[in-house]
Amino acid sequence: MSEDKNVVARYTTAARINHWITAVSLILLALSGMALFHPSLFFLTNLFGGGQATRAIHPWIGVVLAISFLGLFFRFFTLNFWKREDTVWMKNLGKVINNNEEGLPELGKYNAGQKLVFWGQSILILLLFGSGIVLWDVYFEDYTTIDQKRLAAVVHALCAIGAILIWIVHVYAAIWVKGTLRAMTRGSVTRGWSWKHHRKWFRQEVKKS
Amino acid sequence: MATMQSLDIRRRSASTEAPPQVRQSAIQVAKLIDVSKCIGCKACQAACLEWNDLKAPIGYTDGTYDNPTDLTPTSWTVMRFTEYERGDDLEWLIRKDGCMHCDDPGCLKACPAPGAIVQYTNGIVDFVSENCIGCGYCVKGCPFNVPRISKVDRKAYKCTLCVDRVSVGQAPACAKVCPTQAIYFGSKEDMIVHAEHRIADLKSRGFQKSGLYNPPGVGGTHVMYVLHHADQPSLYAGLPDDPRISPMVGFWKGVMKPLSLAAIAFAGVFGFLHYITKGPNEVSDTDERKADEMAKGKGA
Ligand code: HEM
Ligand code: SF4
Ligand code: SF4
Numbered sequence: 247m248s249e250d251k252n253v254v255a256r257y258t259t260a261a262r263i264n265h266w267i268t269a270v271s272l273i274l275l276a277l278s279g280m281a282l283f284h285p286s287l288f289f290l291t292n293l294f295g296g297g298q299a300t301r302a303i304h305p306w307i308g309v310v311l312a313i314s315f316l317g318l319f320f321r322f323f324t325l326n327f328w329k330r331e332d333t334v335w336m337k338n339l340g341k342v343i344n345n346n347e348e349g350l351p352e353l354g355k356y357n358a359g360q361k362l363v364f365w366g367q368s369i370l371i372l373l374l375f376g377s378g379i380v381l382w383d384v385y386f387e388d389y390t391t392i393d394q395k396r397l398a399a400v401v402h403a404l405c406a407i408g409a410i411l412i413w414i415v416h417v418y419a420a421i422w423v424k425g426t427l428r429a430m431t432r433g434s435v436t437r438g439w440s441w442k443h444h445r446k447w448f449r450q451e452v453k454k455s
Numbered sequence: 456m457a458t459m460q461s462l463d464i465r466r467r468s469a470s471t472e473a474p475p476q477v478r479q480s481a482i483q484v485a486k487l488i489d490v491s492k493c494i495g496c497k498a499c500q501a502a503c504l505e506w507n508d509l510k511a512p513i514g515y516t517d518g519t520y521d522n523p524t525d526l527t528p529t530s531w532t533v534m535r536f537t538e539y540e541r542g543d544d545l546e547w548l549i550r551k552d553g554c555m556h557c558d559d560p561g562c563l564k565a566c567p568a569p570g571a572i573v574q575y576t577n578g579i580v581d582f583v584s585e586n587c588i589g590c591g592y593c594v595k596g597c598p599f600n601v602p603r604i605s606k607v608d609r610k611a612y613k614c615t616l617c618v619d620r621v622s623v624g625q626a627p628a629c630a631k632v633c634p635t636q637a638i639y640f641g642s643k644e645d646m647i648v649h650a651e652h653r654i655a656d657l658k659s660r661g662f663q664k665s666g667l668y669n670p671p672g673v674g675g676t677h678v679m680y681v682l683h684h685a686d687q688p689s690l691y692a693g694l695p696d697d698p699r700i701s702p703m704v705g706f707w708k709g710v711m712k713p714l715s716l717a718a719i720a721f722a723g724v725f726g727f728l729h730y731i732t733k734g735p736n737e738v739s740d741t742d743e744r745k746a747d748e749m750a751k752g753k754g755a
Contacts, residue, residue, distance in 0.1 A: 282567040282590060284712050285469035297568050297588030298609065343729070345736050383591040383604060396595045396703040403707055407715040411722050418726040423736045438738040441746030452750050 253434040254451050256355075264317045265430055271311040276410050278304040283403060305382045312375045319368055325355045326365065332358035352445040363416045370409040377402035457583050458618045459575050466574040468566035481576035485643035486616060486627060488551050489653055489681040490691065491665070492637035495520065495534050495549040499629035499638060503532050506617060506628035526552060528605035531614040532629060535692035539684075550680070550691040551629070551638070554601045554614040556580045558674030561700040562613075564708050565596025571611075578643065578677040579616045587611050596708075598673060598698035616677065646679060653681045672699030 257265070278300045281290035294300040331351035335342070335358040338350055342359075356364070380390050380398035390398070420426045425439040440448035457464065462478045504511060509529040517524050520536040532553035539546040560580045563572040571586035572593065582593075582602070589609030593602040602611045617627035625631070626640040639649060650667045657665035666685025669675045680694075688694040 282588075282592075284716060285471050285567070285569060288469060288567065288569055291588075297586070301588045301590045302609075343733065345733055381591075383589075383594075384609070387591070387604075392595060392600060393701070393703075395591075396701050396707075399592070399595055400703050400707045400711075403711060403715070407718060410719055414719070414722040414726065418729075421735075422726075422730060425738055436738065436743070437746035437750055438743035441749060442738050442742045448746065448749065 253436055254440045254448065255433060256429045256435050257433045259433065261318075261321055262430055262433055264314060264321065267314040268311060268318055271307050271314060272409070272413060274307050275304060275311055276406070276413070278307065279406050280410075283406070302384070305378055305384075308375065308378050312371065315367070315371050322356075322364060323368075326361045328358075328361060329354070332361060335359075347442070352449075353443070353447065354450075355444055355447040357443070359415075359419065363412055366412045367409060370405045370412070373401060373405045374409065377405065457570075457573055458581060458615070459622050463575045463577070464573050465576045466560075466563055467570050468563045468572040469569045478576065483643040484577045484579065484616075484621060484641070484677060485646040486556075486630060486678045487639040487641075487646040487650055487681065488678065489637045489639070489650075490548065490550055491653070491657055491662070491681060491683050492635045493534075493549045493551065494635055494637075495536060495547070496634060497522075497534055498632045498634055499551060500530070500532055500534060502628040502632035503614070504529070506620070507531070507615070526601060526603055526613075528603045528607070528610075528612040531612065537690060537692050539690055546683075548683075548691050550694060552692065554580065554616070554678065555599050555673070555698075556614075556616055556677035557598075558676065559700065561596035561598050561673070561704060562593035562602055562611075563596070564700060565592040565704055567592055575618065577621070579618045579621065580677075581615050581618050582611055582613060584610045584612075596700065596704050598695060598700060614678075643675075643677065650679065650681050657681070657683055668694070670695070670698050672697050 277290050278294050280287045281294075281300055282288070282304075288297075291297045291300040294303055331353060334351050335353065339359075341347065341350065377398040379386055380395055381402060420430075423443065425436055429435050437448070440451065462475050463481065464474045467474060503509075509531075511523060511527060511529040514523045516522055521533065523530050523533060526533050532551055535550045535552050537548040537550070539548050556579055558578060560572070560574060563574055563580060566572045567590060568586050568588045570583055571588065572580065572582055574580050587610040589604055589611065591602075591604050591611070593611050594600075594604065602613045604611050617625070617629075620627060621640075627638075630638040630640040639646060641649075647667065647669070654665050654667060662683040664686040665681070665683045668680040668682050668685060668688055680688075680691075682688060682691065684690050688696050
């Protein structure tokens, strides 16, 4: 991979496995959760072996997600602190969306959009985990009042929608910005991609080699 | 399978299709529980277990007459005893607790499983166990804290108002067995008229605040109480003074559902339109060349 001198290593194998466990569990959670959220999506319970099974398995996938996301969090959080150039980048979001990155500040490993996805999902998954435990009657029914459970249901559904929206942005960005997906499938990106999108990071990587 | 014909279904949980409309004849039924006549003998509790063929496990006593101490998946009705001191008087308020068969049932509104909760055209709210997924949302929807999820099969249970008896012209088992006739059953209209007689009688005997409990916040109920202190329902072991479906449940099961789907659909459509109008963000040959130069110059 990174032995090839035309590419730049971006993710270790462990980081990629960690990412894909998170991704698969998030998608399964979104499907099993949405099945219970809206009647017109109840048919999705068939994917999980019926209503009872969907209800039973969803929180366990949640546990997998929570642990797996915690791994991603500790891998990446230091690279996601907000920098001055991120504010400049955000102010020029219109240019970015129009595929015109001329004159934007050089960026480290992540741009402001990626950082917002990171922090957004961190907060939402924390809230989803907390409210999910309150809703998990099989084990935790006796620890909260009915009113607290009602609040948990509202928080859980709102955060789920938020997390799904962020997920759509995240996936779309990976499709839109060509050359990104291989970072998570193969662990490396091209030099051109690094130079174009994360020049500061590219400089550092070049210096290291 | 629901106990009544599908023609007799007025509402069905988590269903987007309209229920059948042709049969218009249904009479609204109601059970009237006259708290002032109840002696707390629990014959109704026993009859409920008997008719529904349920066996409650042997429990424990917490030192009061409440036994079992709460509704359970097998105890669909429980007498709740309250000692109320009014001046020098000690009043023993005994309320038969159980599902109120709300006209606007919060349980049904909250339930995510299609057809797990139905409301028949006669007003009875019934849980159709085979469709129940055990999520406990009905517990959050109910303003009266009635449904209980079984630890054995993870399904929700509550009073059916003996819909199987009612559908063949019988009164509920509890009404049939009550030795003091504190439980009446009939059309809701008749029950209201009957309650008025009882309330007039109670007033003549000094209970000036007696009245009918048929709370409008849930559209009225198909189980109603005659209370001697209708101005303070909460005296009766916490009967809600003004029950209504929690606004949190209203929001969760109301505007939030369509708005959320719309937001998700919008995000998808926006992405698609962006891609076909702005196109992908690609790395050009110039970018590659400049990157190579930088790599050779070691990051200059
Ligand atoms: C992080 C740990 C999580 C736990 C412990 C958890 C737990 C739960 C529980 C217990 C329920 C109630 C239904 C059931 O018992 O299965 C539920 C519902 C739901 N969950 Fe989760 N969940 C988690 C994460 C997520 C995530 C990441 C999403 C979406 C991306 C999600 C979406 C939903 C949705 C949409 C519902 C249905 C809400 C409704 O009916 O309004 N959950 N969750
Ligand atoms: S537990 Fe209650 S809300 Fe959930 S499916 Fe069963 S009846 Fe419906
Ligand atoms: S009392 Fe509770 S369980 Fe009974 S119909 Fe009303 S909301 Fe449903």
